[in-house]
Amino acid sequence: MTPQSSFMVLAPILPSCEGELRGLLASMNAAPGRVDVNNPLIPFAEFDTLHFARLIILDDTTTEDVRAHGLPVRIYPLYLAFLGDCDGDEDAFLREASTRAPDGLRAIFSCCDGFTSDADLVDWMKARRCPAIANYVNWRGRTVARIREEAALWDAISGLLASNVPSFQALSPPEIHAKLREFVQAETSAGRLKLSPESPTPFGGWMTDKLHLVGVPLLLLLFLPLLVVIAPIYILLLRRLEKTDPEICPTADQAYSDALSLIEDHDVTNQFSAMGSLKPGIVRLLTVIGVLGTVDYAARHIVRRGRLGRIRSIHFARWVFLDSGKRMIFFSNYDGSVESYMDEFINKTGFGLNMSFSNGIGYPRTNWLVRDGCLDERKYKEYLRRHTLPTQVWYKAYPGLTAVDLERNTRLRDGVERSSLTGQELREWVALL
Amino acid sequence: MKSGKIDYGDVQGLVRFGYKRMTQARYDLLRVKNATAARAWLRAAPVTTAVSMDPPPKTALQIAFTAPGLRALGLPESAIAGFSHEFRTGMATESRARQLGDVGSNAPEWWAWGGRSKEPHLVVMFFAEPGHFESLVEICTGAAWQEAFEPLVPPLGTADLDGIEPFGFVDGISQPQIDWEQSKKTSDPQLDYTNIAALGEFLLGYRNEYGKLTERPLLEPSAASEGLLAAADDSAKRDLGVNGTYLVMRQLQQDVRGFWEFVNGQSGGNPAEAAKLAAAMVGRTTGGDPLAPVRDEPIPGVDPQDAAANQFTFDQDPTGSRCPFGAHVRRANPRNADFPGRPANFLKKLIIMLGFGPRGFRDDLVSPVRFHRILRRGREYGVEPPPATPPTADPERGLHFICLNANISRQFEFLQNAWIANTKFSGLSGESDPLLGNRQTIPGCPVSSDFNIPAEGGLRRRVSGLPQFVTTRGGAYFFLPSIRALRYFAALGDG
Numbered sequence: 001m002t003p004q005s006s007f008m009v010l011a012p013i014l015p016s017c018e019g020e021l022r023g024l025l026a027s028m029n030a031a032p033g034r035v036d037v038n039n040p041l042i043p044f045a046e047f048d049t050l051h052f053a054r055l056i057i058l059d060d061t062t063t064e065d066v067r068a069h070g071l072p073v074r075i076y077p078l079y080l081a082f083l084g085d086c087d088g089d090e091d092a093f094l095r096e097a098s099t100r101a102p103d104g105l106r107a108i109f110s111c112c113d114g115f116t117s118d119a120d121l122v123d124w125m126k127a128r129r130c131p132a133i134a135n136y137v138n139w140r141g142r143t144v145a146r147i148r149e150e151a152a153l154w155d156a157i158s159g160l161l162a163s164n165v166p167s168f169q170a171l172s173p174p175e176i177h178a179k180l181r182e183f184v185q186a187e188t189s190a191g192r193l194k195l196s197p198e199s200p201t202p203f204g205g206w207m208t209d210k211l212h213l214v215g216v217p218l219l220l221l222l223f224l225p226l227l228v229v230i231a232p233i234y235i236l237l238l239r240r241l242e243k244t245d246p247e248i249c250p251t252a253d254q255a256y257s258d259a260l261s262l263i264e265d266h267d268v269t270n271q272f273s274a275m276g277s278l279k280p281g282i283v284r285l286l287t288v289i290g291v292l293g294t295v296d297y298a299a300r301h302i303v304r305r306g307r308l309g310r311i312r313s314i315h316f317a318r319w320v321f322l323d324s325g326k327r328m329i330f331f332s333n334y335d336g337s338v339e340s341y342m343d344e345f346i347n348k349t350g351f352g353l354n355m356s357f358s359n360g361i362g363y364p365r366t367n368w369l370v371r372d373g374c375l376d377e378r379k380y381k382e383y384l385r386r387h388t389l390p391t392q393v394w395y396k397a398y399p400g401l402t403a404v405d406l407e408r409n410t411r412l413r414d415g416v417e418r419s420s421l422t423g424q425e426l427r428e429w430v431a432l433l
Numbered sequence: 434m435k436s437g438k439i440d441y442g443d444v445q446g447l448v449r450f451g452y453k454r455m456t457q458a459r460y461d462l463l464r465v466k467n468a469t470a471a472r473a474w475l476r477a478a479p480v481t482t483a484v485s486m487d488p489p490p491k492t493a494l495q496i497a498f499t500a501p502g503l504r505a506l507g508l509p510e511s512a513i514a515g516f517s518h519e520f521r522t523g524m525a526t527e528s529r530a531r532q533l534g535d536v537g538s539n540a541p542e543w544w545a546w547g548g549r550s551k552e553p554h555l556v557v558m559f560f561a562e563p564g565h566f567e568s569l570v571e572i573c574t575g576a577a578w579q580e581a582f583e584p585l586v587p588p589l590g591t592a593d594l595d596g597i598e599p600f601g602f603v604d605g606i607s608q609p610q611i612d613w614e615q616s617k618k619t620s621d622p623q624l625d626y627t628n629i630a631a632l633g634e635f636l637l638g639y640r641n642e643y644g645k646l647t648e649r650p651l652l653e654p655s656a657a658s659e660g661l662l663a664a665a666d667d668s669a670k671r672d673l674g675v676n677g678t679y680l681v682m683r684q685l686q687q688d689v690r691g692f693w694e695f696v697n698g699q700s701g702g703n704p705a706e707a708a709k710l711a712a713a714m715v716g717r718t719t720g721g722d723p724l725a726p727v728r729d730e731p732i733p734g735v736d737p738q739d740a741a742a743n744q745f746t747f748d749q750d751p752t753g754s755r756c757p758f759g760a761h762v763r764r765a766n767p768r769n770a771d772f773p774g775r776p777a778n779f780l781k782k783l784i785i786m787l788g789f790g791p792r793g794f795r796d797d798l799v800s801p802v803r804f805h806r807i808l809r810r811g812r813e814y815g816v817e818p819p820p821a822t823p824p825t826a827d828p829e830r831g832l833h834f835i836c837l838n839a840n841i842s843r844q845f846e847f848l849q850n851a852w853i854a855n856t857k858f859s860g861l862s863g864e865s866d867p868l869l870g871n872r873q874t875i876p877g878c879p880v881s882s883d884f885n886i887p888a889e890g891g892l893r894r895r896v897s898g899l900p901q902f903v904t905t906r907g908g909a910y911f912f913l914p915s916i917r918a919l920r921y922f923a924a925l926g927d928g
Contacts, residue, residue, distance in 0.1 A: 034876075161892065161895070162895060162897065165894075165895075168892050169891065169892050169894075171892070172891075173890060173891065176891075176892060251514070251518075251648070252518075254518060254521065254522065257518060258522065258526070258528070261526070261528035261529070262527065262528055264528065265528065265531050265532055266531075266875075266876070267875065267876055267877065268856070268857055268875065268877070268878065303787075303788055304788050304789060304792065307788040308788065309786055309787055309788045310785065310786060310788060310790070310797055311788075312797075312798065335857065336850075336851055336855070336857075337532055337850050337851065339532075339842050339843070339846065339847055339850070339851075340800065340847060340850065340851040343800055343804060343805075343843065343847060344800055347771070347800055347801050347804060348786075348797075348800075349786070351786065375643055375644075375645075376643070376645055377643050377645065377843070378645065378647060378648050378840075398877070399876040399877030400875065400876055400877015400878040401877060402857045404794075404798065404857065404860050405857070405862055407794065408794060408860065408862075411794060427752075427890060428793065428794065430890075430891065430892065431752060431794075431887060431893075432794060433892060433893065
């Protein structure tokens with residue numbers, strides 16, 4: 001299995017170069033919200049291992065919200081973030097990027113603080129890496145290459161069925177299965193289809209993963225006595241904060257919201273970037289670290305592939321701390337409109353939303369951390385819209401395909417590769433076609 | 434926070450009644466020519482309330498405003514800012530058009546009304562039983578009306594097709610039942626589909642399915658706002674929204690000839706096959722019988738007398754072999770609950786919540802429907818169709834689609850975007866609503882004009898190349914105010 005990794009390069013933008021940078025980023029799009037995959041700066045189409053990527057200016061318009069907690073407003077630099085999700089090792093991707101798009105990356109990064117024309121691109125990017133505190137991958141091990149092979153399989157089988165309706169409709173499910181297996185075997189031998197076997201898991205990655213799987217619970221076990229002692233105090237403190245923390249959920253500015261809408265819904269999948277300041281104090285910090293640590297661990301070792309709780313529409317997501325835990329940013333790639341995304345979250349995984357986002361300043365009031373909060377739907381939606389950032393450049397390697405499409409194609413392939421299916425399996429498999 | 438008992442006398446009647454017996458109706462899309470005269474006309478307008486009368490009235494008059502219309506009447510921006518984003522920006526923005534499927538020939542630039550250049554200020558709706566229509570219109574559209582308004586387009590007429598919509602199907606069979614008594618417990622997860630919807634889903638100022646009050650303009654108390662009710666969630670403020678709601682109006686032109694020609698063509702001219710295909714596309718026969726099996730247990734909010742038409746969910750049809758996943762009624766109302774598979778206890782719920790519930794391909798893909806219901810109040814226009822044969826001459830006809838909802842983005846827009854127009858609804862691919870879809874492609878999806886009919890234990894039937902049968906010809910978002918809010922609008926600018 002080839003594991004997926006995420007990368008994020010973060011650099012402050014030189015104030016004098018902001019306009020130039022915005023121009024450069026805009027030049028990478030064919031139209032607002034639609035990247036030109038062959039754009040000369042970063043020709044995304046040439047990357048075979050890149051699932052999603054984005055370039056975004058982290059222009060947080062909510063930094064003054066800290067006043068509600070009696071904190072002074074801090075002036076942060078305007079950051080540029082270049083992030084994405086790729087197959088294999090993060091460093092390998094950065095190296096590939098610096099060979100495929102050296103001039104484009106240099107042009108972009110020259111608008112950032114600390115970039116010199118003689119800088120080594122890979123070293124420069126590595127030095128500005130910003131790792132996620134929690135990461136979610138819809139289907140660990142499914143590479144871009146595999147997604148494309150399986151999509152071609154779906155297209156080929158759909159095409160075959162469409163042009164041979166009467167002959168296939170006369171067949172029983174086992175016959176359909178056998179005939180399609182024959183077809184796929186013929187197509188693969190003729191080189192028209194390719195279903196590459198899963199590559200072996202790199203030993204280093206496998207080892208790290210297993211150590212993580214065992215190590216985190218061990219560490220927790222080690223600290224368990226301490227956790228038991230502080231738990232009651234922690235709960236008391238958290239309950240007090242929950243009841244008193246201010247809500248800041250004004251109606252999002254119409255022009256701001258409209259500008260976000262302009263770059264949404266150009267594909268079946270959308271990008272989402274939301275940013276804000278975290279609530280002050282150790283209790284909130286521990287909460288967010290504990291919750292997101294759990295999310296990360298569960299996403300890596302526990303959740304069923306294709307699902308995040310009940311949600312099946314997220315391809316990749318991550319939570320990142322900025323400015324040493326003072327601010328947090330959330331990125332995701334999800335299917336459907338932003339309204340359906342929010343509704344799905346509220347109605348299916350409201351508790352998860354509350355746990356992970358209620359530590360942000362202004363979040364609608366929660367109750368025992370998991371209840372209420374986002375179930376005040378209007379407030380929550382305004383809160384989130386206000387914290388959403390426009391994403392200047394966004395790339396997806398498989399336009400038109402939702403995460404559910406990818407799962408269907410994978411299920412189709414699994415069935416094709418098995419010589420026999422049991423009754424129920426066979427019925428479900430034929431129903432996919 | 435306590436929402437009070439409903440005062441039907443403050444609610445426009447359309448929220449409670451469809452006025453079915455008033456078979457004549459007309460919608461006048463107007464622009465305010467003279468604000469003073471418009472307010473004077475409003476003061477005198479005999480607007481019908483939701484009070485149940487015996488004998489029932491013979492006529493009804495309803496009025497709703499767009500955001501530019503409220504502005505034209507003199508409502509200050511600070512009050513307009515209290516309405517929802519969707520209402521304030523309107524139906525025809527570029528982004529919204531993309532979400533609603535109003536692209537290609539549906540695009541607002543081709544609309545007969547609505548959109549940037551042809552935005553109505555208000556719609557006045559006349560309803561009457563036969564013999565009373567002319568007098569109602571005459572009373573209302575005298576000299577004061579002439580001075581106040583100018584028509585944006587000629588009045589939109591409606592046709593009495595006796596409950597049949599232009600394609601030939603019985604229409605308006607399924608409607609949510611409003612919980613006027615506000616007795617529904619909305620905070621608990623709902624394990625079974627119910628047809629009862631919280632009052633706050635259809636009327637502002639009451640608890641919705643989340644147990645919350647939807648945002649609406651709350652005004653500072655003043656002499657002018659004295660006639661308005663106090664807000665249930667902020668007694669210091671006056672509630673301009675309570676007992677009002679949003680009214681979505683869309684003129685949907687139906688290509689009846691194209692529909693039946695296509696269906697007949699696909700069926701080799703066999704009328705029984707054609708009827709079967711048409712029914713599969715709708716999810717009901719032309720007579721209104723559901724394709725999904727009717728169940729024995731009653732459904733809350735479904736009249737037992739109505740069981741044959743509405744006592745069903747799709748749980749009894751998980752493979753879609755009775756009613757296709759993409760059928761219009763299955764998209765428009767998936768009839769599901771908050772959880773799949775009716776988890777009996779907390780542990781089972783938790784298992785589902787954490788993502789370890791049913792693992793079938795289509796399990797749990799569709800959002801719980803109770804947050805996405807609409808109240809349909811539309812009427813047909815154009816001539817009566819011959820049921821299954823393509824008419825020779827094909828004059829314009831269709832539906833003046835009207836629906837009421839308290840939250841346009843969560844109700845109408847969600848339904849239209851995520852369920853009707855979505856080519857990926859319920860794990861499908863390459864098809865949108867077989868009746869309403871615009872058949873436009875999006876990057877990476879070269880086809881959206883299929884329709885798939887699953888078959889039990891065999892290969893599904895795929896119908897390809899569906900033409901566009903329905904074209905959006907106009908549309909706008911309106912606010913249907915309470916009687917008190919109407920009076921408030923009518924008094925704007927006084928003093």
